[in-house]
Amino acid sequence: MKSGVTNLFVTVIGLAAALVPVNSFAALGDLYEADFFSHTIFKFTPAGTKSTFASGQSLSEDLAFDRFGNLFEADGGSGTIFKFTPAGTKTTFASGLSGPFGLAFDAAGNLFVADASSGTIFKFTPAGSKSTFASGLSIPNGLAFDRSGNLFEADDQSGTIFKFTPTGSKSTFASGLSFPVGLAFDGAGNLFATDQSGTIFKFTPAGIKSTFASGLSSPDGLAFDSAGNLFEADFSSGTIFKFTPAGSKSTFASGVGNPVGLAFEPATGIVADISTRASVQTGNQVLIAGFILTGTDPKQVIVRALGPTLTSFGVANALQNPVLELHNSTSVIATNDDWQSAANANQIPTSPVDYRPPDSRESAILITLQPGAYTAIMSGKNSTTGNALVEVYDLATSTFSQLTNVSTRGFVGPG
Known part of the structure; x- marks a missing residue:
């Protein structure tokens, strides 16, 4: 690929579904x-x-x-x-x-x-x-x-x-x-x-x-x-x-x-966290991440959109106020702007791992999902732009469903 700014377009749900077998499981547990x-x-x-x-x-x-x-x-x-x-x-x-x-x-x-x-x-x-x-x-x-x-x-x-x-x-x-x-x-x-x-x-x-x-x-x-x-x-x-x-x-x-x-026992080899970092722009260049839940059981996950926190890790031009949407294959099923504003914010686990976003401007969606394909869309509030991270955490690894794959559509530039 020649240097310079280009756009990367991926059909997120289609790609994820093509890459992951619908009934794949981790290894059997004891x-x-x-x-x-x-x-x-x-x-x-x-x-x-x-x-x-x-x-x-x-x-x-x-x-x-x-x-x-x-x-x-x-x-x-x-x-x-x-x-x-x-x-x-x-x-x-x-x-x-x-x-x-x-x-x-x-x-x-x-x-x-x-x-x-x-x-x-x-x-x-x-x-x-x-x-x-x-x-x-x-x-x-x-x-x-x-x-x-x-x-x-x-x-x-x-x-x-x-x-x-x-x-x-x-x-x-x-x-x-x-x-x-x-x-x-x-x-x-x-x-x-x-x-x-x-x-x-x-x-x-x-x-x-x-x-x-x-x-x-x-x-x-x-x-x-x-x-x-x-x-x-x-x-x-x-x-x-x-x-x-x-x-x-x-x-x-x-x-x-x-x-x-x-x-x-929960099966070994389960993916407990999938994430992707990219530049969030406006219009059709917002950050889109797709993921799949395979198996048979509903699963509780937390989807997070981080921006300001990245600054402390040396990431330049961090998105200052990310907004998060979660879609299934047909519609929007949840949204969040500033994680503390969520009705179930006090249910976000804090032990043994604290899943609350470090900055109050960052977004989080705590939700129980049925097996299927999902898309998380991150944008900047008031059309702001910057680098950001979207994450999906598996909070129910003991169920017979598995969090698999993340596929991303985003803005790709030099550096």
């Missing part, structure tokens, strides 16, 4: 299992190799990973929620509960706990602040979120699966079961439920019920890997069974004691 009577959390590699991750628990009931790869354990005997870092360091996240059985994280990183003896579902913010989400239940057990953010609860004693909207409105999704325990959603939005009749039932999003597997021995926890295989904790037989999407059954692990809760 499976963690809460073993009830041995008071142990076991770890299994994808090949089935078993090791002890933590011991000395008290009637381990359920497991769930947060977006940072920390493992949370519902310790039924002690009424405690323990938190384990990826390195295995253990701390107390919450205590004083009455038989915590089920755990599930929403897309914003809040932990929901089914407290069996009190008949309550509690909600804990990432900082540990506790509130009551639902009460008056009958031995609440397994919890699972669908891709729309609705919470489903296996109500053991009533034989019912209840559905709660994000605002807490309750309805009956399924009834007439024999002590439902574990819940899990597949990538198509079907709900799978273990039932103490020795059965795994499958429910379509519309609630149509069918039998997926039978003849099991006190089936308990469920978890899907990123390939769509279903793993089942078979309590009384001391076995973890694996079912292909077509229902073919095999033994993944045996002789493990009394398996209850299952959870897959």
Whole structure:
């Protein structure tokens, strides 16, 4: 290319879609299992190799990973929620509960706990602040979120699966079961439920019920890997069974004691941050960055537009007041000018990483997105120009969706 100022035009969404396979995933993660009577959390590699991750628990009931790869354990005997870092360091996240059985994280990183003896579902913010989400239940057990953010609860004693909207409105999704325990959603939005009749039932999003597997021995926890295989904790037989999407059954692990809760570690190799820096001009020379969410689950991300901060890194002519728009394939879905003006600005995570832009004039959009192609457009307020940086951070690496690729259309000049 000869020197001088030129324009670079790229069809962002088209290029991104062409470069990234729609169903690509990172490598499969390890499976963690809460073993009830041995008071142990076991770890299994994808090949089935078993090791002890933590011991000395008290009637381990359920497991769930947060977006940072920390493992949370519902310790039924002690009424405690323990938190384990990826390195295995253990701390107390919450205590004083009455038989915590089920755990599930929403897309914003809040932990929901089914407290069996009190008949309550509690909600804990990432900082540990506790509130009551639902009460008056009958031995609440397994919890699972669908891709729309609705919470489903296996109500053991009533034989019912209840559905709660994000605002807490309750309805009956399924009834007439024999002590439902574990819940899990597949990538198509079907709900799978273990039932103490020795059965795994499958429910379509519309609630149509069918039998997926039978003849099991006190089936308990469920978890899907990123390939769509279903793993089942078979309590009384001391076995973890694996079912292909077509229902073919095999033994993944045996002789493990009394398996209850299952959870897959976030897959390795996930892109947690994609970014691009360019000169922001006016008109059709604003900065445009496209990115793709592949997989099946909704994902919380933060998109940031930085300008003034670049000055401290030696970048000349930094854009002083960036404005940010986020588009899906058809329309604008969010905008921001000055990140502190956003209605959910106080929800931007600050620990263990502070995602708030350093300068109040910079922009940020905190949002939960469905898998698909997206475009972030950065311009200067009042048609100002300058160098700027657009970033997309993955805040939910534990889901079976992946942030992939950034493609940029911008102004290219010399130097």
